[in-house]
Amino acid sequence: MDSNCASGNIASSLSNMIKTLEWPDVNIVYETPYNETVLNTLRHIEQELLGFQTTLYDVTGINPSIMENMLRQIYQKKSREVRIILFLSNTTLELLLEIANTFDSLSNKTTNYRSGSSWIILSTLIFKRQLLDFQLQNIILLICSRHLIGHYTLSDATITPIDCLNDCGSLEMELERKRCSVESLFPNIKHKYSKxxxxxxxxxxxxxxxxxxxxxxxxxxxxxxxxxxxxxxxxxxxxxxxxxxxxxxxxxxxxxxxxxxxxxxxxxxxxxxxxxxxSITEERSKLIDFILPPFATYTWSALCKRGIQSQSNWVKVFRPFSIGVYKATLATVVAVAVLLLLVQRYSTEQSGNYRFSLWNHMISVLNNILVLISFLTSRGDGVSTEKASVRVLVAFLWMFCVVLTGVYMGNLTAALTDTKYHKPFNSLEELVQLPDWKWGIRGYSLTKKILRNSKNNIMMKIWKGLEQFNKTDPSIFDTDINVHVNRILTEGEKYVYFGFGAESLIKNRNDCALQIVDSILSNFQTAIAVTKNSYLKPDLESTMAKLSDTGFLTMLDEKIYRDNRPQHCKIKDTKRPLRLEDVLGAVSVASVGLATAIFVLLIEKCHHHNKQFLQ
The missing domain is CATH 3.40.190.10 (Periplasmic binding protein-like II)
Known part of the structure; x- marks a missing residue:
C-alpha cells in the first residue's frame, strides 16, 4: 500500500461502497501491518451503518491449509452470499486468491466461490496480469496513489475503472456515489454464472x-x-x-x-x-437433492402389442342389443300373445261354447307368438282387428316395432363397420396365468427395485417369472428400452414390458402398434437432481419455480404426452351393446299398449255382459 494513502480515505471509500452494495455483513481478512486501516474501517462503518456485522480473520504467517479451512468456514456460514475484504501483502494475496480460485473444484461441487462471492481488495495487483487468470468473477480493486484511491472492477477479462467512484471532489463524489449501482461495481453479477x-x-x-x-x-x-x-x-x-x-x-x-x-x-x-x-424416490432423496417442482410425471404400466378382435359378422348381428333387451322383447311378445288369446277366448263368438283345453291354449299362444314375430320381421298379417282392444294393441305394437327396428338397424350398421381392438389380458393376475407369455424390464431401473422388494403377491409372481425367464433369456433385463419394444412388435412374440413412461412412448410413435394394459402403481415424479448442499440448488429451485409459474413446465408436459399417432389410433373403443335402459322408450310404448289394450278389453267385456243381462 502507498504510504501516502491515508487509512481514513480507505475506510471512507469502503463505507461508501458497502452502502451502495447494501451489504449487511462482511468478512475482513488482514495481516498485522494493516491493523490501523482495519480499525479505522470498522469505526467508520459502525458510525454510518447500524447493525452491520463484521468478522475478522488475521492470516499473518498462516499456512495454505489453514487458509483453505478459513475459506470453507466462511462459505459454510454464509453460503451464497460470501462478502470478503482483503488487506494483504501481494504475496499473501496471490496465495489466498489461488486457493479461492481452485476451491470449488476441490469441494466436490458444493461451493461456488467463482460467481457466488464478492471481493474488495486493497492491492497493487492491477499492474499484474495474472490477476485476470483467476476465475473469481466479482472483484473490486482499491489502488492508492498520491492520497487518492482508484476503484477498478474486473469484467470480461478486463480491468475497468469505476467512474462513479473515481472522482476527486468530495461533493461530486457523493453525487456520483448515489448514481452507483451494484451492477456498476460488480458487472458480472448480472451475468449469473458467467458462461x-x-x-x-x-x-x-x-x-x-x-x-x-x-x-x-x-x-x-x-x-x-x-x-x-x-x-x-x-x-x-x-x-x-x-x-x-x-x-x-x-x-x-x-x-x-x-x-x-x-x-x-x-x-x-x-x-x-x-x-x-x-424418478424421485425415498431412497434417492436420502442421498441427493431433487429440485422441485418436478418437470414430468410417470405411471408404472404394462406395455404390449395392440391386437385386433376377430369377430365374425354372424356374431355381430346380435351385438347391437344386450341380453336384457332381447329378454324384454321376448317378454313383450309373450305378453301380447297371451292378451290376444284372452281376446279370442272371451270374444262374443267363442264365449258360449268354449271348452277349456291346455293343449289348445298352448297352440293358440304359440300361433299368436308366430304372428307377432312377423311384426318384427315383415309387415305382419293374420291378426284379427275386429275388436277395439286388438286394434289398440296392434297400433302400439307397431310403434314398438318401428322404434326398436330403427335403433337396431343403426347400431347394427355401426357394429358391422367397427374394428374393435382387444387386450390379451385385463389384469396382472390374468397375465401370470398365461402359459406362453413372457415379460421384461430394464435391468438397472427403479422397476427392478420395486418388483424385487415388493411384498404384494402378484408382484412377487412377476419377479419370480423374471428370474425364471432370465435363466435362458438374459435380454428380459436389457437396459435398452428399444430392445423390449422390438420384442413386443415381433410377429408371433407374446411379450410385455413393465416400466415408466409407457403412455408417452405410445404417443410418440406414428402407429397404433402398442397399448397399455394396466397402470399399476401410483404416479412417480421426475425432477432435476443435484448433490447434497450443491451450490446450484438455490438458483435451480428459483428458476424452476419461475418456469412453472410462466407455464413452461406445463408446455414440456404436453410435449411429453403429445399424441403423434394417426387419428384413427386416438379413437377409443367406447361402443357397447344397447342395454334395456337405452331402449326404454320402445319398451314403454309396448307397456302402454298392453295396459291400454287390457283396459279396452275390460270395457268390451263389461259391455258384452251388460248387453246379455238386458236381453
Missing amino acids: QHVLIGTLESNLLQKQVDKHNNTVYSGVVVELSEILAKHLNFTFTFVQPSDGKYGGKSRDGKWQGLVGLLLDRKEVDMVIAEF
Whole structure:
C-alpha cells in the first residue's frame, strides 16, 4: 500500500461502497501491518451503518491449509452470499486468491466461490496480469496513489475503472456515489454464472434422443435438451451431456460403489446435475437433492402389442342389443300373445261354447307368438282387428316395432363397420396365468427395485417369472428400452414390458402398434437432481419455480404426452351393446299398449255382459 494513502480515505471509500452494495455483513481478512486501516474501517462503518456485522480473520504467517479451512468456514456460514475484504501483502494475496480460485473444484461441487462471492481488495495487483487468470468473477480493486484511491472492477477479462467512484471532489463524489449501482461495481453479477461450464448427467430415453449426423457429431433432442437450454439461458452457463458408461440409472455394485447416474453425481462427482427420466424416490432423496417442482410425471404400466378382435359378422348381428333387451322383447311378445288369446277366448263368438283345453291354449299362444314375430320381421298379417282392444294393441305394437327396428338397424350398421381392438389380458393376475407369455424390464431401473422388494403377491409372481425367464433369456433385463419394444412388435412374440413412461412412448410413435394394459402403481415424479448442499440448488429451485409459474413446465408436459399417432389410433373403443335402459322408450310404448289394450278389453267385456243381462 502507498504510504501516502491515508487509512481514513480507505475506510471512507469502503463505507461508501458497502452502502451502495447494501451489504449487511462482511468478512475482513488482514495481516498485522494493516491493523490501523482495519480499525479505522470498522469505526467508520459502525458510525454510518447500524447493525452491520463484521468478522475478522488475521492470516499473518498462516499456512495454505489453514487458509483453505478459513475459506470453507466462511462459505459454510454464509453460503451464497460470501462478502470478503482483503488487506494483504501481494504475496499473501496471490496465495489466498489461488486457493479461492481452485476451491470449488476441490469441494466436490458444493461451493461456488467463482460467481457466488464478492471481493474488495486493497492491492497493487492491477499492474499484474495474472490477476485476470483467476476465475473469481466479482472483484473490486482499491489502488492508492498520491492520497487518492482508484476503484477498478474486473469484467470480461478486463480491468475497468469505476467512474462513479473515481472522482476527486468530495461533493461530486457523493453525487456520483448515489448514481452507483451494484451492477456498476460488480458487472458480472448480472451475468449469473458467467458462461461457467456445467456437466449434466443424462441417459437416452423417451425424454432424450441421440443421433449422429453426417459429420459424425452427436446431436441430442427431446424434452431434456429443451429444459437444459432454458436453464442455461436463465442462469448463463454452458453445458455438456455426460452419459454413464454402464447405461444405468443407479444402483450399488458388489464393492458398495454407486453405479450409473447416481454414481456420476454422488461418488465420482463427474457431473454437476442430472436431468433425465430420473424418478424421485425415498431412497434417492436420502442421498441427493431433487429440485422441485418436478418437470414430468410417470405411471408404472404394462406395455404390449395392440391386437385386433376377430369377430365374425354372424356374431355381430346380435351385438347391437344386450341380453336384457332381447329378454324384454321376448317378454313383450309373450305378453301380447297371451292378451290376444284372452281376446279370442272371451270374444262374443267363442264365449258360449268354449271348452277349456291346455293343449289348445298352448297352440293358440304359440300361433299368436308366430304372428307377432312377423311384426318384427315383415309387415305382419293374420291378426284379427275386429275388436277395439286388438286394434289398440296392434297400433302400439307397431310403434314398438318401428322404434326398436330403427335403433337396431343403426347400431347394427355401426357394429358391422367397427374394428374393435382387444387386450390379451385385463389384469396382472390374468397375465401370470398365461402359459406362453413372457415379460421384461430394464435391468438397472427403479422397476427392478420395486418388483424385487415388493411384498404384494402378484408382484412377487412377476419377479419370480423374471428370474425364471432370465435363466435362458438374459435380454428380459436389457437396459435398452428399444430392445423390449422390438420384442413386443415381433410377429408371433407374446411379450410385455413393465416400466415408466409407457403412455408417452405410445404417443410418440406414428402407429397404433402398442397399448397399455394396466397402470399399476401410483404416479412417480421426475425432477432435476443435484448433490447434497450443491451450490446450484438455490438458483435451480428459483428458476424452476419461475418456469412453472410462466407455464413452461406445463408446455414440456404436453410435449411429453403429445399424441403423434394417426387419428384413427386416438379413437377409443367406447361402443357397447344397447342395454334395456337405452331402449326404454320402445319398451314403454309396448307397456302402454298392453295396459291400454287390457283396459279396452275390460270395457268390451263389461259391455258384452251388460248387453246379455238386458236381453
